Amino acid sequence: xxxxxxxxxxxxxxxxxxxxxxxxxxxxxxxxxxxxxxxxxxxxxxxxxxxxxxxxxxxxxxxxxxxxxxxxxxxxxxxxxxxxxxxxxxxxxxxxxxxxxxxxxxxxxxxxxxxxxxxxxxxxxxxxxxxxxxxxxxxxxxxxxxxxxxxxxxxxxxxxxxxxxxxxxxxxxxxxxxxxxxxxxxxxxxxxxxxxxxxxxxxxxxxxxxxxxxxxxxxxxxxxxxxxxxxxxxxxxxxxxxxxxxxxxxxxxxxxxxxxxxxxxxxxxxxxxx
Numbered sequence: 187x188x189x190x191x192x193x194x195x196x197x198x199x200x201x202x203x204x205x206x207x208x209x210x211x212x213x214x215x216x217x218x219x220x221x222x223x224x225x226x227x228x229x230x231x232x233x234x235x236x237x238x239x240x241x242x243x244x245x246x247x248x249x250x251x252x253x254x255x256x257x258x259x260x261x262x263x264x265x266x267x268x269x270x271x272x273x274x275x276x277x278x279x280x281x282x283x284x285x286x287x288x289x290x291x292x293x294x295x296x297x298x299x300x301x302x303x304x305x306x307x308x309x310x311x312x313x314x315x316x317x318x319x320x321x322x323x324x325x326x327x328x329x330x331x332x333x334x335x336x337x338x339x340x341x342x343x344x345x346x347x348x349x350x351x352x353x354x355x356x357x358x359x360x361x362x363x364x365x366x367x368x369x370x371x372x373x374x375x376x377x378x379x380x381x382x383x384x385x386x387x388x389x390x391x392x393x394x395x396x397x398x399x400x401x402x403x404x405x406x407x408x409x410x411x412x413x414x415x416x417x418x419x420x421x422x423x424x425x426x427x428x429x430x431x432x433x434x435x436x437x438x439x440x441x442x443x444x445x446x447x448x449x450x451x452x453x454x455x456x457x458x459x460x
Contacts, residue, residue: 190300190322190364191388193274195413198243203453204409204460206276206390207238208419209247209264215424219438227252228260232267233438234423237446239271241453244415246390249279249294265297276300276390276415280326282311289314295321302326302368302390305352309359319362327352327380330370330393349376350383357384366390369408371399371416381407388414394421394452405459416456422448 198204211227223229235245245268252261265275277298281291284307292314295301300322303315315323328338328349338349356365367384369377371393377400380389389408393399394416401416408414425448426441 189320189362190274191366191413193299194244194322194388194415197272197274198413201240201243202457203241203243204405204414204416204456205242205449205453206244206246206415206417207234207242207422207449208278208392208417209234209245209251209423210419211247211251211260211423213251215427217426217438217441225256225260225263227257228263230423231260231264233442234445235264235267235271235273237442238422238449239268239273241446241449242273244274244276244300246276246278246415246417246419248419249277262297274299276302276322276324278302280304282307282315284311288312291315292318300324300366305355309355312359316359316362316365319364321364322366323364324366324368324390325352325356325359327356327367328369328373328376330372330399334370334373350379353380353384353387357387360387366414368392371401371404371408374400374403374407377403377407381410386410390415390417392417392419394418394456401455402459405456409460412460416452418448418452422452 209231211230216226216230220226220229268275275298280302282304288311295318302324305325339347366388369389371391388410391404391408394401394404404416422445426444
């Protein structure tokens with residue numbers, strides 16, 4: 187099987203886009219006209235994929251929105267449908283543990299093409315993910331939330347902050363060429379610093395949409411030899427909320443049309459800096 191970052195490069199080149207569409211299918215925000223479907227989250231995601239796949243380098247469902255019986259069914263259908271559109275899927279699961287637990291978490295990669303992982307427990311907790319040479323493994327490094335600084339900015343005895351040590355370790359762990367970093371667009375200075383220190387690691391850059399991150403920095407520093415992802419979730423998939431929530435077919439078309447337009451605009455915006 188082709189390695190994830192090779193497939194991602196092919197996809198980026200084919201659709202001329204580094205947009206990652208976050209499929210955070212919050213049941214509380216799914217439109218009323220889909221409420222009576224057997225799997226509303228799957229029905230929602232299918233329409234989002236139909237509307238955005240021409241502009242998507244990747245889809246990124248967050249596992250938090252699927253961790254119930256119907257949710258896992260919806261997620262399986264979503265991944266299969268995205269693959270049918272020839273779009274890779276990155277599962278935002280932020281997993282890691284020790285021993286058999288981590289090996290079971292790594293089984294999530296039987297369906298998805300890549301995954302996000304938490305490095306807090308060290309190399310052995312990530313080994314079951316890293317050893318899957320064909321899969322992408324994005325290590326949390328400098329996240330987009332304000333509270334990320336509570337731990338990630340702490341200074342070590344060496345004088346470097348924790349997030350820079352994480353990046354250095356991830357670079358060492360990249361023996362199979364399948365490691366990337368999660369670095370938020372809300373931290374442009376850190377993006378620049380990390381790109382200089384780990385020039386070969388692709389970044390997954392969240393925070394450009396609803397969180398208002400720096401799109402130019404996300405592209406300038408997020409890509410390694412043209413490969414990387416800039417994610418927007420709510421800013422794309424819920425772009426249609428400003429329109430009508432009626433039961434009409436026209437309202438449904440308008441709702442998902444707005445998602446397609448949001449993805450298209452973000453693609454064009456990011457491409458200005460590529």
